[in-house]
Amino acid sequence: MGMTLSEKILAKASGNKTVSPGDIVMAKIETAMAHDITGPLTVNTLKNEGIDKVWDNEKIVILFDHQIPADSITAAENHILMRKFVKEQNIKNFYDIREGVCHQVLPEKGHVLPGTVLVGADSHTCTHGAFGAFATGIGSTDMAAVFATGELWFKVPETLYFNITGELKPYVMSKDVILHIIGEVGFDGATYKAAQYGGETVKNMTIASRMTMSNMAIEMGAKTGIIEPDEKTINYVKTAMEKHGTTRPFEPLKADEDAEYEEVFEIEVNDLEPVFACPHAVDNVKQAREVAGRPIDQVFIGSCTNGRLEDLRAAIKVIEEHGGIADDIRVVVTPASREVMLAAIEEGIIQKFYKYGCVVTNPSCSACMGALYGILGPGEVGVSTSNRNFRGREGSLDSEVYLASPITAAACAVKGELIDPRDL
Incomplete structure (x- = not known):
């Protein structure tokens, strides 16, 4: 064998x-x-x-x-x-x-x-x-x-x-x-x-x-x-x-x-739809349209899961195509490395994030570990491109985190609520 x-x-x-x-x-x-x-x-x-x-x-x-x-x-x-x-x-x-x-x-x-x-x-x-x-x-x-x-x-x-x-x-x-x-x-x-x-x-x-x-x-x-x-x-x-x-x-x-x-x-993906991992477990996965409409407070785009150049490109494309982010939404963007940051600057991606009111941080673990940037407060709801949504992972024990792809996260930033990006 x-x-x-x-x-x-x-x-x-x-x-x-x-x-x-x-x-x-x-x-x-x-x-x-x-x-x-x-x-x-x-x-x-x-x-x-x-x-x-x-x-x-x-x-x-x-x-x-x-x-x-x-x-x-x-x-x-x-x-x-x-x-x-x-x-x-x-x-x-x-x-x-x-x-x-x-x-x-x-x-x-x-x-x-x-x-x-x-x-x-x-x-x-x-x-x-x-x-x-x-x-x-x-x-x-x-x-x-x-x-x-x-x-x-x-x-x-x-x-x-x-x-x-x-x-x-x-x-x-x-x-x-x-x-x-x-x-x-x-x-x-x-x-x-x-x-x-x-x-x-x-x-x-x-x-x-x-x-x-x-x-x-x-x-x-x-x-x-x-x-x-x-x-x-x-x-x-x-x-x-x-x-x-x-x-x-x-x-x-x-x-x-x-x-x-x-x-x-x-695993056949021809019919796969955008999904969220819902609070407070990574395996609590639902189709985006099942939970759409929930108001959110913050979006985090970054981490070792989705902070690479193709992720930033995908996210800014959604934001740019729809004219920016919702007025009352905080968006924290953290490139995964200096190399990614420099490439994103060269392509004009970082400038665009700033143009639309996003906060871009230095390359780091950032909001993914809930100790550096982008901490969620009690009762707040966040959408994150990171890898874990355990209770307290990104801030308060009374906050909620939905995991999503960069495209879906960016769509949520545009809408100000959970949404299937196809429905923008």
Whole structure:
């Protein structure tokens, strides 16, 4: 019996010819990432264990993205701690407050390699599965073990295969596809499994759209959200490395034809409509027209899920075509990275957002973590392109968050209420 993509990557990383679901393997890590929230615990754990040297200062990535610029004394202290660690260990890949969200910056800088194991001390590290890597989030103490040894144990997961076919209609994005899938599977339907996406629809998606799909695998409990690498993937990775002067060998892997999946889901998207994930659960998914008409207070366009250039383009197009946003609506726009911000400025997108009264922030996690910008107050309702709508995720415990695609979110900003973008 052949192996799935995740099994082949874990077999290679652990030096095994074959692995099966349930096996425990010790895998070599190719890339390890920690940020300003999770990094300090990792560093302090290393110090407490008397470990004074990391395993590889070129394969570790340290990045600030959650509390940037520092929004408290504690945040500033954490930044100081991490900067000191970077200097002590001569960490080659350090991105201070200027670069943006880790899950966007890592692939942009050429740190995500197909066929390898990548770990990050952040749950949405599964985003990088879009590049054919076994990418997953781990805890800060596990990350300390990785920083020290370059290895980590894994239980080989079962794989759920999502065969996605059909052509997306106008106003429907990959965010609608993944929300639909999560609504079908449930918030825990893929717990500790690899969610693999394939089919003609995925092949036709841009890299950015694939990243949205992989990013939200964790919202159904998956260990990773992985996509077989193709020509688009290889071109992106090679271009990123060339652009930033890095060269690291990699071997793209694919599943065997006779790979065995725990379950195969057939997802046909020809008739898929825009959707919302309604409060207070990501799997509480309803068609946009089912909940249309609910007044809202704020729209957030950004995050590691939908803060890329194609997302900003899609959102501003809707706003521009309809003459701007509603008078009493706040719109917070946060590009996912400096690279995205600069490209959006060059295209005139940022100027247009400002023209129509939106607030554009520096690249960061922004409103997605409810601690930096765009906090919702008691009783307020927000529409967000991020990945979670748990109670209190974007502010008050008494606020409500509806997750949507950039197109749908922009339509809500125009109308001042929940709406199907086709009905503007």
